Amino acid sequence: MLFAPTLRATLRRLDDLLLPPIRMTENRLLSGRVAIVTGASAGIGAATARTLALAGASVVLTARRLDRLEALTVEIEEAGGRALPLRADVVSLSDTREVVRRTLDEFGRIDVLVNNAGIMPVAPLADVRIEEWTSMIDVNIKGVLHFVSAVLPHMIEQHSGHIVNVGSVAGRRPFPGGSVYAATKFAVRALSWGLHLELGSAHGIRVTDIQPGFVSTELLDGDPETAAAWSEAWKGRRTLQPEDVARAIEFAVTSPDHVSVSEILVRPTDQPT
Numbered sequence: 001m002l003f004a005p006t007l008r009a010t011l012r013r014l015d016d017l018l019l020p021p022i023r024m025t026e027n028r029l030l031s032g033r034v035a036i037v038t039g040a041s042a043g044i045g046a047a048t049a050r051t052l053a054l055a056g057a058s059v060v061l062t063a064r065r066l067d068r069l070e071a072l073t074v075e076i077e078e079a080g081g082r083a084l085p086l087r088a089d090v091v092s093l094s095d096t097r098e099v100v101r102r103t104l105d106e107f108g109r110i111d112v113l114v115n116n117a118g119i120m121p122v123a124p125l126a127d128v129r130i131e132e133w134t135s136m137i138d139v140n141i142k143g144v145l146h147f148v149s150a151v152l153p154h155m156i157e158q159h160s161g162h163i164v165n166v167g168s169v170a171g172r173r174p175f176p177g178g179s180v181y182a183a184t185k186f187a188v189r190a191l192s193w194g195l196h197l198e199l200g201s202a203h204g205i206r207v208t209d210i211q212p213g214f215v216s217t218e219l220l221d222g223d224p225e226t227a228a229a230w231s232e233a234w235k236g237r238r239t240l241q242p243e244d245v246a247r248a249i250e251f252a253v254t255s256p257d258h259v260s261v262s263e264i265l266v267r268p269t270d271q272p273t
């Protein structure tokens with residue numbers, strides 16, 4: 001987000017030149033673990049899936065754009081990892097249940113769920129864009145709840161598991177035009193806290209709310225006007241890259257079992273708010 005698509009594409013190409021090719025890491029802390037990553041077709045989700053796979057996890061990649069999930073699966077498998085691409089819309093409870101069923105069929109367990117899928121249409125409340133508000137509630141809140149409900153029985157039975165919810169800095173402080181989006185991320189933060197209270201000690205399930213600041217992704221691609229305005233506002237300043245958030249998620253899920261990294265706020269150094 002924040003960058004007009006062309007500027008973002010140029011930065012990504014520069015990154016490609018500077019970064020080494022992906023390969024399995026020496027320290028495969030997630031070897032034998034199974035992770036489901038939602039919204040894995042782009043941005044933070046794709047980077048997280050790559051990072052967890054390279055740390056040794058078998059990853060289930062889910063989103064609506066199956067072609068992208070399949071391309072990422074090839075990339076992960078060529079690097080020596082294991083991945084399973086599954087199309088699902090998080091708004092559909094039956095889709096999410098099917099992802100969990102297929103994951104258990106294929107891998108026999110679920111250790112990590114990364115609830116990352118999200119949308120962020122930006123507009124002042126006075127515009128009263130009810131459909132956008134409803135979509136954000138459906139994807140950003142109900143989508144998270146759908147996947148939580150689908151994995152919980154298994155994690156409770158296993159007496160272990162880690163749920164990572166991708167919230168936002170907006171889940172701590174709303175911004176103009178982002179009030180409903182912020183409301184959904186406040187909800188994700190509250191839910192994460194509640195999950196910890198009810199499932200941590202009782203069922204050995206850990207929960208992390210990751211709160212990124214500005215990350216260069218496709219989040220605003222459907223809204224060229226806002227994307228251009230934010231790109232202009234960020235001219236000369238550095239945003240986060242999806243990999244920066246993926247590293248924070250990797251840190252949380254590779255912490256020892258008795259450590260529940262409850263929240264991580266990760267902002268660009270250049271972000272003033």
Ligand SMILES: NC(=O)c1ccc[n+]([C@@H]2O[C@H](COP(=O)([O-])OP(=O)(O)OC[C@H]3O[C@@H](n4cnc5c(N)ncnc54)[C@H](OP(=O)(O)O)[C@@H]3O)[C@@H](O)[C@H]2O)c1
Binds near residue numbers: 215
């Ligand atoms: N970028 C930022 O600055 C920023 C900051 C803080 C928090 N976040 C949060 O980070 C998360 C990832 O966002 P991103 O920045 O990486 O954006 P992105 O590049 O636009 O990726 C969003 C992902 O969500 C998936 N998605 C959207 N609607 C879906 C649905 N109904 N069902 C299933 N998957 C759906 C998309 O896949 P398909 O379209 O293929 O379904 C895509 O993979 C979001 O929760 C966002 O709120 C982002």
